[in-house]
Every structure is written in C-alpha cells, then in structure tokens.
Amino acid sequence: MNSAPTPSSSLDTLNYYQRLKTDHVIMAYNGAFSQGILIDLGMALEGKTDNPSLLFSKRLFSIFIEMTQNILIHSAERTFSKRDGKEIGHGIVLVRNILSPVGVEIISGNKIKREDGERVQERCLKIAGMNSDELKEFYKSQRAKPHEQKKSGGNIGLIDIARRSGNAPEISLTPVDKQHYFMTLGVKLYDE
Template identity: 30%
Template sequence: MQINLYDFYEDLKTKNMLFCYSGPIAQTSIEGVSQTLRRNLEYEDAGNSAAQAVFSIFIEQVQNILNYSAEKLDDDRESDSELRVGIVAIGHEDDHNYFIYCGNRVYNRDIDPLRDRIESIRHLNKDQLKVLYKERRRMDPEPGSKGAGLGLIEIARKAGKPLEYSFTNIDDEFSFFSTKVVVGR
C-alpha cells in the first residue's frame, strides 16, 4: 500500500491539526513531544490559560493511554519497556476553540464502568468538579485504577464544553475509545 504523504499532510492542514501522533507511546517520549507542543501553542499565539489547559489535557490524555490502552507492545530489551498504543491529535475548530482528540483500544468489559465515570462528571459545573476533585484526592484509588481517578475530573475542569466520547466496536474483546475535549482560547 502506498500513501501520498503530501495529500495526508494537506488533509491535516485543512482540518486545522496542529499536532497528531499515532502509535506506541512511552513515558520518555512525552517529554520531547511536550516541548514541541508548547512551542507550537506559542507560535499559534494561544493565550496563556488556553495553552496551559491544552497542554495539561494533552498530558492527562497521554497518561490515560499509557495506563489503560489495551493495545501494547512488549520489548524484552529493557525492564520498563512496555509501550501502549494510541492516538492524540490537537487542532482548532475556529478562532475560538482548540480540540484535543485522543483514542485507544479498550477491553469491552471496561466500557460500562468507564462510561459511568464519564457520565458522572460530564455535566458538572466548575465548582462541583472542584469539590469532587478534592474528595477524590482524599480517597484510595479504585480497584484496577492506576491513580485516584483524578484524570477525567481534571480534564473536565479544564474543558470549555462537556467531554465528548464514543466507543467503536472492534470485535468481541475490544472497542476503540475516543474522546474529544474542547478548550476555549
């Protein structure tokens, strides 16, 4: 299969994509990408609060891929070498909003609990999210969680609109989980 990379590049530009990464992600790769993203947002002349929100949401989304993606690559050469696979894309819809798309494979058995967590915070206002965040910080992590469940709350706190999400069925075992977070400039 041959791909016309120029057409792909132009397609990303017409969709106002500032950044797009798809593939294996490791903790160490986040640092370099983060610096590139910060510079890109400076170039875009994003306001300080918008740039900080986009950056923070990007970090949370990548952490979710690292912690929860059901698609992983193992490399026996290093002790801490598991790579998780996902996609992250950042762009702007118009002159007023940035978007951060994120997606990764999840186990079908995890869909209902994940949907419940998202729905429980999706329409909370900023004050309600702040209270919930403080409560969760004092709680022990949920079973199977690799954190205190703060990531989605933090994303919702920084978002300008309710989190959008979907699950696309792949097969009997897996689905593809996608999110879209919008941040005002």
C-alpha cells in the same frame, strides 16, 4: 532522463497531508506512548497554537499529558519498551486549532477492553452533568479515596481534564471485536 525512485507503498501521503491541513491539525502522533514521548510531544506543542498566553499553554500541556497518559497506561494494545523497562500502550493523539470560537481540540484514541470503555463512558456522562462546584467536590472525593480504588483509571484524570478545559470530555466507543472498543476521547479548550 532518469526519474527519482518513488515509494512502493500505496499509502496516499498527499491525501493525509491535505486532510490534516483541512482539519487544522497542528500535531498528530500514532504509535507507542512512553513517558518520554509524552513529554516530547507535549513540549512540541509549545508555540503551535494561535494563542500566545502562558496560562493557555499550561492548561493545554496539562490536558494533553492527561489524555496521552490514558493511552500509555490503559490502552489494550501493548508493547514492551526496553527504554522504559515495562509495557506501554499504543494509540493516537491529534491536536487541532478551532477557528470559531477560537481554541484547540485534543483528541486521543486507543483500543480498550469493553468493560473499561463502558466505565470511562459512564464517568464522562457523569462529569458532563456537573457544574464547576460539583466537579471540584467530586475531584476532592476521588483524591481522598485509597490508592487501590484510584488505579482503575477514568477518575481523577477525566475530572482534571474537565476542570482545566471548562468542558466535559466527549467519548465515542467503536466496537473492534468481542472484547474491545476503539475509544476516542476529545475535549475542547477555548481562548479566554
């Protein structure tokens, strides 16, 4: 009896599948992030969580888009997209269900210049120390800045993530080489 051909790769697909299932991952994407991919992935999230609330879905979509735009715009790993006519970033995003308390966690990761990663980490620490009123005022002050001062990233988006989720983004920076970190951002969004 002839057997079906098997992949020649040493990649253990079953192990990845089981790990994603064990970690309650409902969506994972690794690769180039174009604006179109961001929207497609965001739309694919619809109905995948355990929460049917429209408000929860809108908040999840907004947070997801903010976190993935960080990869699109700020990732140090770049490639030219013929479709978009510009360079786009590479990275990874995972969305997983949290069982107790019930909610979701959105985790993104990408290579980033060391100085940019350190600036984002400082911003996350600052945001973590603010209550909702302070976040609201900080958001307003950042929006009032001239456009050139807002280009550096890690400002409005991180504040918006914290305001929409009710939780400060968590960050870890893992050295990749002398110029770069691998930045992992995570935020939890709980059912209300």
